[in-house]
Amino acid sequence: MSVESQIKFTDFKSDQSVKWCPGCGDHAILNSVQKAMANLGYSKEEVAVISGIGCSSRFPYYMETYGFHTIHGRGSAIASGVKVANPRLKVWQITGDGDALAIGGNHFIHTIRRNVDLNVILFNNQIYGLTKGQYSPTSKRGFISKTSPFGTVESPFRPGELCIGARGHFFARCIDKDLKHSVEMMEEAAAHEGTSIIEILQNCVIYNDKTHNAITDKAHSEDRTIKLEHGKPMIFGKDRNKGLVLDGLNLKVETIGQNGITEADILIHDAHCEDTTLHLKLADMEYPDYPVALGVIRAVKAPVYDQCVESQLNDVQEVSKIKSFKDLVHSGDTWDVE
Amino acid sequence: MSVESQIKFTDFKSDQSVKWCPGCGDHAILNSVQKAMANLGYSKEEVAVISGIGCSSRFPYYMETYGFHTIHGRGSAIASGVKVANPRLKVWQITGDGDALAIGGNHFIHTIRRNVDLNVILFNNQIYGLTKGQYSPTSKRGFISKTSPFGTVESPFRPGELCIGARGHFFARCIDKDLKHSVEMMEEAAAHEGTSIIEILQNCVIYNDKTHNAITDKAHSEDRTIKLEHGKPMIFGKDRNKGLVLDGLNLKVETIGQNGITEADILIHDAHCEDTTLHLKLADMEYPDYPVALGVIRAVKAPVYDQCVESQLNDVQEVSKIKSFKDLVHSGDTWDVE
Amino acid sequence: MGKRSKVIEKEEVVVRFSGDSGDGMQLTGTLFSYTSAIFGNDISTFPDYPAEIRAPQGTISGVSGFQVHFGHSEVYTPGDYCDVLVAMNPAALKANAKWMKPGGTIILDVDSCDEKNLIKAGYETDDPIIEDKLGDYHIVKAPITTLTKESLKDMGLDNKSILRSKNMYALGLVYWLFDRPLDHTREYIQKKFAKKPLIVEANLKVLSDGYNYGNIIQAVTPSYHIHPADIKKGKYRNLSGNVAVAWGFLAAAEKSNLQLFLGSYPITPATEILQELSARKDLGVKVFQAEDEIAGICTAIGASFSGSLAITTTSGPGLALKGEAIGLAVMAELPIVIVNVQRGGPSTGLPTKTEQSDLMQALYGRNGESPVVVIAASSPTNSFDYAFYAAKVAVEHMTPVILLTDGFIANGTQPWLIPDLADWPEIKVPFVTEKIDDWHPYLRDPEKLSRYWATPGTKGFEHRLGGLEKDAVTGAVSHDALNHQRMVELREEKVQKVANFIPELEVIGEDDADLLVVGWGGTFGHLFTAVDELTHEGHNVALAHFNYIKPLPLNTKEVLKRYKKIVVCELNMGQFANYLTMNFPEFKYKKFNKVQGQPFTVIELKEHFITLLEE
Amino acid sequence: MGKRSKVIEKEEVVVRFSGDSGDGMQLTGTLFSYTSAIFGNDISTFPDYPAEIRAPQGTISGVSGFQVHFGHSEVYTPGDYCDVLVAMNPAALKANAKWMKPGGTIILDVDSCDEKNLIKAGYETDDPIIEDKLGDYHIVKAPITTLTKESLKDMGLDNKSILRSKNMYALGLVYWLFDRPLDHTREYIQKKFAKKPLIVEANLKVLSDGYNYGNIIQAVTPSYHIHPADIKKGKYRNLSGNVAVAWGFLAAAEKSNLQLFLGSYPITPATEILQELSARKDLGVKVFQAEDEIAGICTAIGASFSGSLAITTTSGPGLALKGEAIGLAVMAELPIVIVNVQRGGPSTGLPTKTEQSDLMQALYGRNGESPVVVIAASSPTNSFDYAFYAAKVAVEHMTPVILLTDGFIANGTQPWLIPDLADWPEIKVPFVTEKIDDWHPYLRDPEKLSRYWATPGTKGFEHRLGGLEKDAVTGAVSHDALNHQRMVELREEKVQKVANFIPELEVIGEDDADLLVVGWGGTFGHLFTAVDELTHEGHNVALAHFNYIKPLPLNTKEVLKRYKKIVVCELNMGQFANYLTMNFPEFKYKKFNKVQGQPFTVIELKEHFITLLEE
């Protein structure tokens, strides 16, 4: 490890007092990001944290790095500019379900399609927090909020599904309060070249408290979620005795030791496989039919936009005779007036 | 059939002269839409054709119906407003790959997610036609255009994949010059309640001529495309001897009569199945590895936004004591000054 | 009621309830304002909460306040400075002491003044009263926390619930101070907690005990006496500017017999309009919560095309995003109202603060020559009126209308004399239904120059609209040079014609006043109060306040001409003054501007006007 | 060269090539303009093509034209009316005849005048010359189609290729008319079709035959004689306004040693800038073709944050979409240039036509008090200069700059004296690199009031920017009232300080002129020519043309003060006049406005000025 790795996670804390509500899941995520950056041995000046607008998007103020709290929904576009202009930077985008998927939906899918090398941390609390509690594009159908007093009549996006629909190559999911796992996810996202989306199930204590509780609650969490790891069987449950198997084209939960199922029957997670079929199925699993998938669901290599831009520049420059402004203006059709 | 069905497709032609380039695929699509509307027995006044901006989007001017040529990328949002405000209308949206998937991407995915009852005809010529030839979000990687003189470094969206990623329930594909099939697709889209996306492979003779030729060319078309029909086996080829089978989680092309394959081994197309796995695989098939799928790939029933809005209004109105403005202003906390 | 040491007779009084975000000050203030209103005072209120959802407890940035101004005559602002301050913790005291009127009363929960809280609030000593030099005020050092605990000790409530009732203790005490009945608040408590009898009981007890505590301390505490106001008879309710806007549109929809359609995306401080209309499914409102502001207006434009009364609501940054689509509505000549609740800018700026800096944006924030009608409401309750008129103008003149309000009037409340819609003007919808021989989509009403509204579903009127320039006669796409000139002029003239249908500008004050104060929009209350007070103090000052910005009222020039000194007061850098200069360069305009996220204070206005009078 | 019937000596001549979209008129005109330029004339050109990609053949809406104005002295516009018109079909004749100068020459391909084409063009008889009363012109009825076929009959070319060469026949004939050498065009043909020798041969032959045809008809056709211009010595090339903008930024990038980053989305008539810079990978330009205009500017803002010279390019509707993000750059005080190539509005309007109606939008099209620098180029070639200066101001003053051009100068071309960058001013980039003790992100240069640029990657300058109001000192988020006022004023002052770094307004003409003509941006050529001609005709008229709009040059007031009559001429409804009124209400401005998607004509300007002089 380099000298840089001596950096402590507290070095990433800025001097601004953190203004999220007490109990908000954002606090934990802030810690995870700072821990992950320390683990990654980042130095502060090489990091740019870019956000849009929302409670979650106040994040950059709390980071002792370069940061930019921009405008609502445009974080992906601005972060893309930051990264393409200077690919040596570590660019992390912080966004919420409203910021990324409502007003920012177009930039979100295009950034993914281009595969710009960003680490995108998507705080999904299924609500617009900062504007005090309206339903968001990830709120469940029928959800009651200030703008849906009789329940919404819209189906939510599933961020993993949308990411894959936009030709995404990295998608992971974790839970705000599970710091250790969150830190792992962030390190994996950082290691992945291209757009990495981490959906964090985040609790908004004020406007949508406990929305994820059915699965994040300690008492049930192990039975209702599955932590996927590349190359490992898809086993979960408090007793580590449940697993996912393939039943035709569908996933199915089986109990090891029942119906003649042994560990060998359980699917092995291949996050690196190009084909999206299983990744999509895993990303879409919903409780109570399935455990909710956590971990790196998809991590596939693909050409990275900012790198391609650089290498195309280099290729052209190698062969072009035009090396300077002067060469350019004197090329082609010119004439002399004497 | 009703009296309305006496309407002829020429009744849908407006008096404006059609200004697309000679040979442009748009001419054929115009005919298909007019034929489909006549077949559907639409009356002119109940139809609203809404578009954004692009060559394709000039479409409404040529239709003797209500029409609105709006602004770039916003067709889906405006059409959603038209339909939600008056669900009795038949609302058709005309859009291009730039209009729908570049600037209009966000409205596109949200309209699909909400499942507003629109028929969306997406003219995919893989180019910005009206602005004279820049690459679009569906242009192939490496595509050379006025803004990518050295080839693009972006992977394209695949409209079917994006549609499904946005939780789409109807996706069909056809070829501009295949009028008969296009008309069929439009009739199916019209019959489907909710957002129906029809991707039409359209030829831009001027800026991207023959881009679809590898598959649309008469000489090869039957071997390089497959026309899916719900409930029918996935057979294709000039000799109707090739078919799709499942090989693990992947699709595979087999020849009937070879390797012991019989017609019974060929997959049966189920457009109505909720699960997206096969639909996605079918939508993503690309030549030369696979035949390109035409036909209705997915058509699944789901709650329709504009209908839900109406029925929620009705439900609330049935139970609410507030029936008028007067009831409202006199409800709750009031006091008298005497 | 026992004997009091001192009763202060007042025309009007300003009370500010302030405490930590969790202390329930908004509710306390609201209940107090209701009681005052029912008692017969005229009132004006303003809530003032932190930008953060839950700012750090005990700090100044976490202070939440609610100000009530009530009086025996009409009251036009929530008041600059307060007579009575309720401070539930040291931070509340620190934040608000500078807004006290000399000789006022401060009720402080002394229990909250422990070392931790004093430090959080930024005090350096343990006596905030001395430290902030508040010795000249009447200080009621009430151990509210202890007393509340004491009051509820036998009820078997948990500590958290007990502490939550503190605000009712304070409220009871304030009721005593003003000799107000507890009935309304009691009713409220009973209704609100109907399902939790224990909580009802506790709150009622604490409320009474707070009131009675007043009797105990009366020997040392002055109380206030304010007569009911002489206000118009009728049924009243409290109304905030945002709800007023929502209701104005409901009224317009009912009057015009159109379906109301709102396409919107939440944004502070406009979200409440969206929320109110989302709840109005009972009245058949269709609300489309869009994915962004652009979709918000675009769905509304679609709904307008379909024949709905279509509106969209937003604040500054959202208006910026809607510019392109507003241009489409201008070109297609479709009716739509765009509500912009102004906030502090530029960019995200000061989202929870008030400002008037979007005027130029409303007038010019689009490509091309793109005229729209611009109207501004000037008080919480007249936001109802101008929403109604904005809808009326949009529909009758087939034009986009931008309605400007601001964070101050949107969040503020006033008592509202409940109107009877029968007394309100008709809205005549220019639908075409029967076949007209030479009908074409750009056929115009000769008086208004507006076209007619042929909506999908109507047989025989099939036509195409669009954003490309249109032939003035047929409505077909036209690239003709002279046609374009004509259409650009027509669109402007159409908007100018609206001037024939709106009221003239009224001047409050004399024709020969030494100074004409000019304002527009949400500053009315402060400007009026300042001018009114100066007039009573013997100055000859007049006020011309604009609600119609584009077009300006027909008599504007004639009014301005009368005065030698004109000062235009705005919460921006002089946008309306510049606009007047463009329109009437023959007059000189002094500017008085403030861009601090805050309304004017009456005092600063008066001081400035006096200086101008003396110049 | 044989003997000619009549040689017309001219100072300057306007030639218009026109035909069907497929007739290759753009190329023909371009080649002719090159030859004239190389010959030593000053030139100005303007292409004029249909809005449709391929409009219906033979119709007026399908006519494509290219106008070349060249002369013996300097030439500032492509000319209003033409001396020579080449009409390849009846529609071209019909569309352009009204733009002929009295006594001019019309070359008509009579072969194209069959019944079908005459009807398509809207002629009712079979003699368009008589029908349009063109008897007073010199009409050269050349059977160009027949002659071309004849010329190529033995070459074995297919009919389509033969017909495609018609334009070279016409071009040859025009060369004869002006006695110009064929060398450059020959070279061009050889290079362009290098891989198709048969096509080279055919085109060369047709070109010569066209020229020789002139000799044959010389007895009845006048020819023209124009001396070379007395223009500055040096190396020249042709440059359009759009390419000039692209190159101006390339020059600025080289001078400032910054990487050039463009984030953009195609839109007529600005797309060519994006296209040109996309091709400039050789010079290391990073171009991000974004998904929409918002992403276009946002990627640029990101690149600016990263330390690039960041620009975005668009036209009117796109500028409307960028408003919110411009506000962010204002608040974050990041350098960025927004190029707006104005077109006809509102909404989609007249996308291929020119207009100046986005001035107010550029100044005010955002929420809040959101000042930016606004600069306007005034000719195709000085678009290079102002792009360079826009970049310089943006970087040195850390501010967004809006650069306005328009469809007319963007598409027009002029010969451009190739500059040596060594002669151009430095661009000093305010990077911070070494640790400054009390550095903070909003530390300001005292002279410019601009902050410094600390870019990610630079150790020790980590900081956070954002759209919320910032503390004037620390740059931390601040809700403080007085800080907001201070920052609003600071941002305005910072922009005003730019006035100290730009040239003063120059007046062309006398200090005591009877009329001051005021203009801005792309109308310069027409205004100058009108004023120049009037001066030569003995009138005392002066011109003040603005390139710096915000801030205005320091001496503006002083200039305006000198003149009793001021007329502001614009291709809109008077936006700059209004802006001047706001700034200097003490002067009276007459307005001369035109909103027809077309530039002024020198003639209409002169007429109007004469009327004003006589008033």
Ligand SMILES: Cc1ncc(C[n+]2csc(CCOP(=O)(O)OP(=O)(O)O)c2C)c(N)n1
């Ligand atoms: C252009 C614009 N539109 C709307 C808003 C108001 N707004 C601020 S944050 C937000 C939603 C935030 O939701 P999300 O991204 O989920 O963040 P959270 O607060 O839940 O963390 C909205 C609608 C804004 N600031 N700017």
Ligand SMILES: Cc1ncc(C[n+]2csc(CCOP(=O)(O)OP(=O)(O)O)c2C)c(N)n1
């Ligand atoms: C706000 C805005 N941005 C950009 C444009 C320019 N523009 C018009 S059409 C178009 C792309 C059209 O592409 P597509 O939707 O694929 O339609 P096609 O012409 O290929 O049918 C663009 C970029 C515009 N008119 N408005």
Ligand code: SF4
């Ligand atoms: S409102 Fe919700 S998301 Fe926002 S800070 Fe509070 S708890 Fe967190």
Ligand code: SF4
């Ligand atoms: S440019 Fe292409 S898409 Fe547009 S009309 Fe011509 S052929 Fe069709």
Ligand SMILES: [Mg+2]
């Ligand atoms: Mg959220």
Ligand SMILES: [Mg+2]
């Ligand atoms: Mg296209």
